[in-house]
Amino acid sequence: MIFKEIIKKKRDGFELTENEIREIVKKYVDEEIPDYQMAALLMAIYFQGMTDRETLHLTDAMLKSGKTVNINIDGTIVDKHSTGGIGDKVSFIIAPVLAELGLPAVLLSGRALGFTGGTADKMESTGMKVTLNEKEIEDVVKKFGFSISCQTEKIAPADRKIYALRDATSTVESIPLIVSSILSKKLCVNTHGIVFDVKVGSGAFMKTLEEAEKLAKGLVNVSKLYGKKAGAAITDMNQPLGRSAGNAIEIIESLNALSGDISNDLLEVVTTLAGIIFKITEKGSFEEGKEKAENIILSGKALNRFCEWIEYLGGTTKLSLGKRRALVKSDKEGYITEIDGEALGFLIIEMGGGRKKAGEKIDHSVGLRFFKKTGNYVKKGEVIGEIIYNQGDESVFINRFLSAFKIEENKPESIALIKKIIY
Amino acid sequence: MIFKEIIKKKRDGFELTENEIREIVKKYVDEEIPDYQMAALLMAIYFQGMTDRETLHLTDAMLKSGKTVNINIDGTIVDKHSTGGIGDKVSFIIAPVLAELGLPAVLLSGRALGFTGGTADKMESTGMKVTLNEKEIEDVVKKFGFSISCQTEKIAPADRKIYALRDATSTVESIPLIVSSILSKKLCVNTHGIVFDVKVGSGAFMKTLEEAEKLAKGLVNVSKLYGKKAGAAITDMNQPLGRSAGNAIEIIESLNALSGDISNDLLEVVTTLAGIIFKITEKGSFEEGKEKAENIILSGKALNRFCEWIEYLGGTTKLSLGKRRALVKSDKEGYITEIDGEALGFLIIEMGGGRKKAGEKIDHSVGLRFFKKTGNYVKKGEVIGEIIYNQGDESVFINRFLSAFKIEENKPESIALIKKIIY
Numbered sequence: 001m002i003f004k005e006i007i008k009k010k011r012d013g014f015e016l017t018e019n020e021i022r023e024i025v026k027k028y029v030d031e032e033i034p035d036y037q038m039a040a041l042l043m044a045i046y047f048q049g050m051t052d053r054e055t056l057h058l059t060d061a062m063l064k065s066g067k068t069v070n071i072n073i074d075g076t077i078v079d080k081h082s083t084g085g086i087g088d089k090v091s092f093i094i095a096p097v098l099a100e101l102g103l104p105a106v107l108l109s110g111r112a113l114g115f116t117g118g119t120a121d122k123m124e125s126t127g128m129k130v131t132l133n134e135k136e137i138e139d140v141v142k143k144f145g146f147s148i149s150c151q152t153e154k155i156a157p158a159d160r161k162i163y164a165l166r167d168a169t170s171t172v173e174s175i176p177l178i179v180s181s182i183l184s185k186k187l188c189v190n191t192h193g194i195v196f197d198v199k200v201g202s203g204a205f206m207k208t209l210e211e212a213e214k215l216a217k218g219l220v221n222v223s224k225l226y227g228k229k230a231g232a233a234i235t236d237m238n239q240p241l242g243r244s245a246g247n248a249i250e251i252i253e254s255l256n257a258l259s260g261d262i263s264n265d266l267l268e269v270v271t272t273l274a275g276i277i278f279k280i281t282e283k284g285s286f287e288e289g290k291e292k293a294e295n296i297i298l299s300g301k302a303l304n305r306f307c308e309w310i311e312y313l314g315g316t317t318k319l320s321l322g323k324r325r326a327l328v329k330s331d332k333e334g335y336i337t338e339i340d341g342e343a344l345g346f347l348i349i350e351m352g353g354g355r356k357k358a359g360e361k362i363d364h365s366v367g368l369r370f371f372k373k374t375g376n377y378v379k380k381g382e383v384i385g386e387i388i389y390n391q392g393d394e395s396v397f398i399n400r401f402l403s404a405f406k407i408e409e410n411k412p413e414s415i416a417l418i419k420k421i422i423y
Numbered sequence: 424m425i426f427k428e429i430i431k432k433k434r435d436g437f438e439l440t441e442n443e444i445r446e447i448v449k450k451y452v453d454e455e456i457p458d459y460q461m462a463a464l465l466m467a468i469y470f471q472g473m474t475d476r477e478t479l480h481l482t483d484a485m486l487k488s489g490k491t492v493n494i495n496i497d498g499t500i501v502d503k504h505s506t507g508g509i510g511d512k513v514s515f516i517i518a519p520v521l522a523e524l525g526l527p528a529v530l531l532s533g534r535a536l537g538f539t540g541g542t543a544d545k546m547e548s549t550g551m552k553v554t555l556n557e558k559e560i561e562d563v564v565k566k567f568g569f570s571i572s573c574q575t576e577k578i579a580p581a582d583r584k585i586y587a588l589r590d591a592t593s594t595v596e597s598i599p600l601i602v603s604s605i606l607s608k609k610l611c612v613n614t615h616g617i618v619f620d621v622k623v624g625s626g627a628f629m630k631t632l633e634e635a636e637k638l639a640k641g642l643v644n645v646s647k648l649y650g651k652k653a654g655a656a657i658t659d660m661n662q663p664l665g666r667s668a669g670n671a672i673e674i675i676e677s678l679n680a681l682s683g684d685i686s687n688d689l690l691e692v693v694t695t696l697a698g699i700i701f702k703i704t705e706k707g708s709f710e711e712g713k714e715k716a717e718n719i720i721l722s723g724k725a726l727n728r729f730c731e732w733i734e735y736l737g738g739t740t741k742l743s744l745g746k747r748r749a750l751v752k753s754d755k756e757g758y759i760t761e762i763d764g765e766a767l768g769f770l771i772i773e774m775g776g777g778r779k780k781a782g783e784k785i786d787h788s789v790g791l792r793f794f795k796k797t798g799n800y801v802k803k804g805e806v807i808g809e810i811i812y813n814q815g816d817e818s819v820f821i822n823r824f825l826s827a828f829k830i831e832e833n834k835p836e837s838i839a840l841i842k843k844i845i846y
Contacts, residue, residue: 004590004591004592004593005593007466007592007593008593011466011469011593034458034459035457035458035459035462036457036458036459036461036462036588036591036592037462037591037592038459039458039459039460039462039463039466039592040462040463040465040466040592040593040594042463043430043434043462043463043466043467043470044466044593046434047466047470165459167427168427168457168459168460169427169430169459169460169462169463170427170428170430170431170434170463170467171463
């Protein structure tokens, strides 16, 4: 393989073969291909794209650079993946609900990336153990019907190496590269079905429906080519999901949600994803799955399972939040037309609840509460939210919170929460 | 400057500023920007192109990474550049002709690159000194009215570093990158006017008229933005130029040409380029320049100047060729419709007359003679050319020579030698 010929082939829009893609990944990991040639190839992929078949081979090659996870358990193992957003605590609610539905759920989650929170970080706010080996995951799934744990270093090391290069060379925003990066860390588990929650809007990585749809189709199609059942929902992230954003505070919201005290938007997203899983795994229709999930949540049936799971892994469900609190009052009257999730995500980082650099310690106890959402009418001076923090300049936080809220005279058109479902 | 933001800017199709481009080149040369980021930027430029203004700034930044050449002489200093082809000995004829016309010509030439020959290599076949410093060039121009010498390492080192990376990352074939690479080594001389001979066809780097035109316009426009008079001719390279290709053999052909014994195609190219120079430097009209150049060549007036120049720099005009010769006879009857210059260029390399790798020694005495050209009718067994060599398998050489000639039943349409003139 003459690597510059491979670059030229992709540059000129031709499809790379399975062998070529396997060799690229292997030789890049083995440092036989220098970063500068890989960087040129990644930029060529950015412009020319990849077919689903190429993406499949890239995914598989990256996946095989690391360990696979085989859970030895009866039943239809399922997984749910979110592309990340603000206030996204869906995993904590859907996993015990799926367990309740008789579908063992095995989720491998990551840490906070950019402005969005990370499931593993939220779990750590309970003090529970978040990194489990194959045997431990199996044990937890057998006990609770579900497991959420942190991706280890052994999963898809090729993806980490390639992702670092993409980050340095402005080649992150390529749909096939995003798809293969996500799937190399998902398809390594012996799940039967996966549902993808592709977030779209100001508080998500995908800002337009068009991009989100491409990503959703890529994830579903490549997963299917890999032999999995797969479906996706494109869900709105033009405002935070649910009533809070942060780490401990989202666990608290999840406990409430599982007891039946759940916001409409969160309920809608969780039940829609459950419906999709029901359908793709042929347990029943979408509607059936959605309804059953809703009944479980509203009846509080899955709460105990969740609490016991946290405690079994050494965590507590009695979480304490930041020592200082500040209510945020609207500075004008009108309808809330937009809530900029990305700005709120960066505010949480500023308050210490997220990372500016990988590896940084975070303060799990800080967070934001949202009392008003898009479409609500607020008066000047009316409380719209709360900031929970430990240190820093309260007035700066309040101003940043306020400036994420757009308040206008006219009532906004209501935005569909579930934009599209893709099988 | 956050370099990944610069890559993103170009990737997304925005114009880079003068300061950004200067910083990129400076920091890349100083090794503050790693190869992998530069590679990603080059691939983004491959896809998004550059405006003439960006190309100007890139050219200037690369040029200023090295030394400039200031020739202190009265008169309108001119230059001619060719993008390279097979049998291209135009420099040796036009330089003394321009001198005869009262236009001091200062040419800096390179070595053989890929399948095409290099002017500096051809000069070395005479044993003359080919690398001159500023002072020596000035002395030679004062004595002979022209100078052809080899580019030194001190000229545009940034271009060499960037070119090596382009070569390894399949980003060579980008018009603005080609333009800036050529011009960074041309505009560093205090010439007033430059004419570009942009070759197009099977024996040239540009295979289509469209590509050649883009390149010619880029070269002319950016030279003008730099404050030079500039023009270009797009000339045919679907067969070798003139009667021979090689090193010593092309010097011999040049001596004959300057004595008035010149092939029509070579005469046409040389006089066209002279006409363009005449016009751009406002010495007179294109037609006037062309006619004067033709008169000088046919009358043999510039021959002595050329011979004395070679001898002054320690060379000889009594050149010896390879010890072995083989006539090539046509293996069928018909019209010659195409002669693949690239294949013949590689044949010369195979015979030892060119380089497979930079720095290799070459055998100046080998070469090819062409007795028949495109449009000629040949009988089976008729001699169409000659191979002059020292070692290797004669029958292999003959077969390769023959397979470069396409002989067909129908007379081909005549191909225009001068495709286009661009000012």
